[in-house]
Amino acid sequence: MPVQYISGFTVVLEVLSRFWPVWIALVIVMGASYAYKKKLALYGQLFDSGVGVVGVGICLFWLFTAIFAATISPFDPLAQVPIMKDVLPGAIEPQSGLSYLFGGDKLARDVFSRMVFGSQIVLIIAPAATGFALMVGITLGLPAGYYGGKIDTVLSFLANLVLAFPVILLFYLLVTPGIMDTPIPYAMAGVFFLFPIIFFSVLFWTRYKNRPDRLYILLGITLIVGGWIYLGLVFDKDPLRIVHIDPNQLNIFVAVVFASSPGVFRIVRGLVMDIKTRDYVAAAQTRGESPWYIMLWEILPNARGPLIVDACLRIGYTTILLGTLGYFGLGLAPESPDWGTAIKDASRLLRSFVHPALPPTIALMSFVLGLNLLADSLREQSMKD
Amino acid sequence: MLSFVIRRLGTMALTMLCLTMVVFFLINLEPNLKKLAISQTEMHTSAEQLENWLVNHGYRQNFFVRYGQWLGVVPKQPVTDPATGKPAQRFSFCNDPVVPTFAGVLEGDFGCSTKFKASVASKLFPALGATGILMFWVLAVMVPISLLIGILAGMREGSRTDRVLSVASIASTATPEYVSGVIFTVIFASWLGLLNGSAASASQGITFYNFTLPVMTLAIYGIGYIARMTRASMVEVMTQQYIRTARLKGLSFGSVVIKHALRNALIAPFTVIMLQFPWLLTGVVIVEVMFRYQGFGYTLVEAAGNNDIDLLLGCSLVSVFIVLITQLISDVGYAFLNPRIRVQ
Numbered sequence: 001m002p003v004q005y006i007s008g009f010t011v012v013l014e015v016l017s018r019f020w021p022v023w024i025a026l027v028i029v030m031g032a033s034y035a036y037k038k039k040l041a042l043y044g045q046l047f048d049s050g051v052g053v054v055g056v057g058i059c060l061f062w063l064f065t066a067i068f069a070a071t072i073s074p075f076d077p078l079a080q081v082p083i084m085k086d087v088l089p090g091a092i093e094p095q096s097g098l099s100y101l102f103g104g105d106k107l108a109r110d111v112f113s114r115m116v117f118g119s120q121i122v123l124i125i126a127p128a129a130t131g132f133a134l135m136v137g138i139t140l141g142l143p144a145g146y147y148g149g150k151i152d153t154v155l156s157f158l159a160n161l162v163l164a165f166p167v168i169l170l171f172y173l174l175v176t177p178g179i180m181d182t183p184i185p186y187a188m189a190g191v192f193f194l195f196p197i198i199f200f201s202v203l204f205w206t207r208y209k210n211r212p213d214r215l216y217i218l219l220g221i222t223l224i225v226g227g228w229i230y231l232g233l234v235f236d237k238d239p240l241r242i243v244h245i246d247p248n249q250l251n252i253f254v255a256v257v258f259a260s261s262p263g264v265f266r267i268v269r270g271l272v273m274d275i276k277t278r279d280y281v282a283a284a285q286t287r288g289e290s291p292w293y294i295m296l297w298e299i300l301p302n303a304r305g306p307l308i309v310d311a312c313l314r315i316g317y318t319t320i321l322l323g324t325l326g327y328f329g330l331g332l333a334p335e336s337p338d339w340g341t342a343i344k345d346a347s348r349l350l351r352s353f354v355h356p357a358l359p360p361t362i363a364l365m366s367f368v369l370g371l372n373l374l375a376d377s378l379r380e381q382s383m384k385d
Numbered sequence: 386m387l388s389f390v391i392r393r394l395g396t397m398a399l400t401m402l403c404l405t406m407v408v409f410f411l412i413n414l415e416p417n418l419k420k421l422a423i424s425q426t427e428m429h430t431s432a433e434q435l436e437n438w439l440v441n442h443g444y445r446q447n448f449f450v451r452y453g454q455w456l457g458v459v460p461k462q463p464v465t466d467p468a469t470g471k472p473a474q475r476f477s478f479c480n481d482p483v484v485p486t487f488a489g490v491l492e493g494d495f496g497c498s499t500k501f502k503a504s505v506a507s508k509l510f511p512a513l514g515a516t517g518i519l520m521f522w523v524l525a526v527m528v529p530i531s532l533l534i535g536i537l538a539g540m541r542e543g544s545r546t547d548r549v550l551s552v553a554s555i556a557s558t559a560t561p562e563y564v565s566g567v568i569f570t571v572i573f574a575s576w577l578g579l580l581n582g583s584a585a586s587a588s589q590g591i592t593f594y595n596f597t598l599p600v601m602t603l604a605i606y607g608i609g610y611i612a613r614m615t616r617a618s619m620v621e622v623m624t625q626q627y628i629r630t631a632r633l634k635g636l637s638f639g640s641v642v643i644k645h646a647l648r649n650a651l652i653a654p655f656t657v658i659m660l661q662f663p664w665l666l667t668g669v670v671i672v673e674v675m676f677r678y679q680g681f682g683y684t685l686v687e688a689a690g691n692n693d694i695d696l697l698l699g700c701s702l703v704s705v706f707i708v709l710i711t712q713l714i715s716d717v718g719y720a721f722l723n724p725r726i727r728v729q
């Protein structure tokens with residue numbers, strides 16, 4: 001029985017209508033942001049430039065796609081329907097009557113659904129890994145820039161060590177199936193995931209040292225929530241079984257954090273060396289504030305502009321890294337719907353079938369482009385002040 | 386200047402020592418050795434035989450002894466042939482010594498590739514040559530284009546040309562090699578049929594037909610970044626007093642840009658281009674795998690995939706060396722180009 005097709009125009013309409021929850025959410029969020037942009041500080045200023053609006057729009061589009069993935073995608077990303085092997089875009093799946101909007105891949109899975117579900121993997125790992133890298137980079141970069149001297153020499157040497165590694169080699173060494181049998185990924189996770197807890201504890205301690213009523217509550221929350229997530233992520237021993245991460249994903253996560261935190265470290269160190277010569281830092285020193293108070297409550301808030309811009313660019317770069325991992329088949333499961341793996345699978349068959357390759361490539365490119373545009377317009381807006 | 390360079394070279398040597406030790410440690414983890422033993426012996430070998438193979442080939446010696454042997458500060462011992470009890474070559478395919486000798490990296494011996502059954506030097510250097518050709522063409526395409534885009538954009542900040550070129554360069558930095566490679570192959574090889582989607586034949590002879598796609602793919606990611614940096618540098622120079630003076634003296638805009646602005650605006654991009662090499666290295670790996678070009682990146686992937694210890698160490702050494710030497714060149718070159726900078 002030959003497979004039936006719907007026309008190209010219907011495919012476009014169908015794709016647009018499948019994204020309906022995304023359009024609604026986009027309209028609400030963008031409309032609200034635009035209406036209240038005067039009150040939204042830096043985020044509101046983004047809506048003053050065309051580039052900023054496009055950047056925010058693309059990022060939000062993928063965010064909502066990831067959130068509503070189950071509603072948007074017509075098929076299970078892993079389900080195989082043998083008759084649909086390598087079908088062209090618009091082929092109708094006989095049982096459900098729905099069509100494979102972007103065609104089927106060589107294992108007869110729906111390319112459209114895989115692209116939609118792929119966004120989930122990227123949008124969970126990339127921002128989270130960037131967040132951890134920021135925590136590590138800030139916690140180490142502040143003292144290195146502020147104290148200078150031996151601490152700076154040692155930490156900078158270590159950061160340069162990691163930066164001298166070509167990323168791809170680092171991944172080949174750190175993200176192999178063999179390394180899962182050794183304690184190395186867990187040890188690294190144990191060290192990296194400690195940084196946010198240390199960061200927030202010191203943050204609250206320096207501020208509320210003399211106000212025990214606030215201090216104990218904030219410290220308690222930090223330690224309980226942090227410790228809970230820590231147990232779940234590093235030891236997979238979350239008592240409530242909510243926080244859980246696949247050993248594979250933990251390995252990727254750790255490798256990505258490891259690869260990108262030295263970059264954050266260098267930026268923070270440079271910013272701190274610049275800012276510590278300002279008058280308000282001297283004033284705080286004269287008041288007798290502790291060094292960590294000055295670093296966390298005087299210097300860090302004044303370094304936030306460049307750090308936010310860097311974080312945006314870094315999420316994009318992490319997305320590219322995840323794609324690279326998928327492209328080389330490192331870490332992620334071979335049937336995983338993430339964009340990198342999909343590009344790898346499709347690029348080997350480009351001679352015979354083109355359609356499975358295009359959706360994941362365009363998805364990845366557009367998401368990174370959105371983040372880069374966002375970063376660019378954030379930089380421009382913060383330079384205006 | 387000389388003492389600065391010497392100090393930097395010292396740090397470089399220390400960094401390379403640390404990094405190779407880390408790589409050495411990671412490659413020699415137990416699961417990786419197991420994998421190597423399995424791939425090097427016949428099918429269905431018992432665990433005992435695997436262990437024997439590892440012991441016989443010297444993989445069970447002390448970690449530091451083996452690292453020292455690789456480095457060339459500890460003599461390499463010949464293995465004992467279990468059948469005759471006499472000293473024998475470790476790997477017959479690359480003339481390993483039968484008497485204890487110092488034969489490590491410091492002596493110029495990179496070891497033995499278990500995957501290709503040949504000495505590392507005989508695999509690695511031809512591959513580096515092939516990648517060198519690729520790199521040459523990439524730089525020949527990337528540098529002029531990106532400088533031109535950057536200068537045109539930065540010449541008049543905020544103009545329409547600037548906006549268009551800036552967005553184009555942002556788009557190009559958002560396109561990693563595995564994305565642009567696929568898109569270019571689809572357009573130029575599958576649809577238009579103008580170019581070859583594989584560079585496998587480039588080892589025999591480079592033609593426009595088989596070499597354009599890899600070069601294009603590799604260049605596009607760097608173009609955006611270098612163009613952005615050039616633009617920023619150009620914008621800064623164009624606001625300087627001496628540019629205004631030159632304009633007020635009545636020089637034409639074109640001659641101010643070419644004679645006064647350009648020379649100062651190109652100092653920063655030089656650094657950026659030099660620091661772009663480590664990124665190109667990752668790109669080379671992706672592009673060579675994608676277009677099946679047998680160069681350094683292809684060798685690295687083969688070595689890593691088959692846990693070929695000596696070859697992978699050789700590759701790491703080369704890539705770390707490239708990263709560090711380009712950093713040094715960029716620092717020294719910056720000091721030469723910009724007389725305001727003095728290195729202590």
